Amino acid sequence: MDGDLGDFLRSRRARIRPEDVGLPSYGRRRVPGLRREEVAQLAGVSVDYYIRLEQGRGPGGTSRTKSGGVSDAVLDSIARVLRMNATEHAYLRTVARPPKKQARRRNTPPGVRPGVQLLLDSMDRTPAFVLGPAMEALAWNALGDALHGFSGLPPARRNLVRHLFLEPEGRDLYPEWSAVAAQCVATLRLSAGAHADNSGVRELVGELSLKSEDFRRLWADHQVRACLYGEKRFRHPVAGLLTLSYESLTLPETPEQTLVVYTPEPGSETAERLALLGSWASTSA
Missing domain, CATH: 3.30.450.180 (Beta-Lactamase)
Structure with a gap:
């Protein structure tokens, strides 16, 4: 479902307080949680790179289908910063690297054996x-x-x-x-x-x-x-x-x-x- 990657990342960083990851908190913030710049810094990636991920774009392109280029190391690092559990981590990998889309058709589930x-x-x-x-x-x-x-x-x-x-x-x-x-x-x-x-x-x-x-x-x-x-x-x-x-x-x-x-x-x-x-x-x- 379009937007799942960006929405998921935003929801995860919104629940992390700066002090939870050793960052100073400067007064009240306009939105809860970490800023994108802070996630990028802690994950060891560029701010532009992380922003493209939240926008559902691949590291070097404008199409969501190009996000298959995201490495395990980057996803693991982001999952660590955002304190994802094992299920959330696996879900992040799935939505960050969705399978190649096929022509839309109604999926008929196979019958039970x-x-x-x-x-x-x-x-x-x-x-x-x-x-x-x-x-x-x-x-x-x-x-x-x-x-x-x-x-x-x-x-x-x-x-x-x-x-x-x-x-x-x-x-x-x-x-x-x-x-x-x-x-x-x-x-x-x-x-x-x-x-x-x-x-x-x-x-x-x-x-x-x-x-x-x-x-x-x-x-x-x-x-x-x-x-x-x-x-x-x-x-x-x-x-x-x-x-x-x-x-x-x-x-x-x-x-x-x-x-x-x-x-x-x-x-x-x-x-x-x-x-x-x-x-x-x-x-x-």
Whole structure:
């Protein structure tokens, strides 16, 4: 997405105080954080060079596609100065050196392999599903469907981010909606950097930017975060309050697909409620 590199760099330097990096602070500043000149000095590059990066231009050209000439050493140095974590550092490399753009076309995600669907169906005690690069649901098992209701939605609405921001039940499903929303947007931005020419990602960001003020605010923060594992709470209309651990695994042969599995604590109230939800789902089916 055009402007991602410059916007990301500006957002990162805005959070660094001069005293954090050993520079004197001369009174109040017009804008928070480091100046571009200070970042360039600390990173060991010329001011003009750094300004071109923030403008999305390459070191020696005017086109964003020429930024592929940025070296690892320069990006590493800028990441160090701006105190980026490993995820932010990797994202910087991705948006600074995007792959060569192809002719715009709708990206049709590859179907989920039959073996993966068989794996999903074998997990009869845990909700599980497969997501595409725009966090759209591509496949699921019975409990995953019972938890999120994928099968009852048209394909265009089987998207976790869209459901979270645009559907009323999306807010009701998560007791800690604000934290889930921030994590979801940070994960989507990470995916958007890796799949810059994916039309599904671009269209989703465009739609949510138009329709959701909460999404616009979170997207403008330029947070990036990998959602690999953790714990999430649900307020399900049938099962009640559920506390589930999750693991997100990239499928090796289709790295744009992610397998997400939720697991309850054995013997917990959530495990009992999840079993009841499974019985309810099979009866309803």
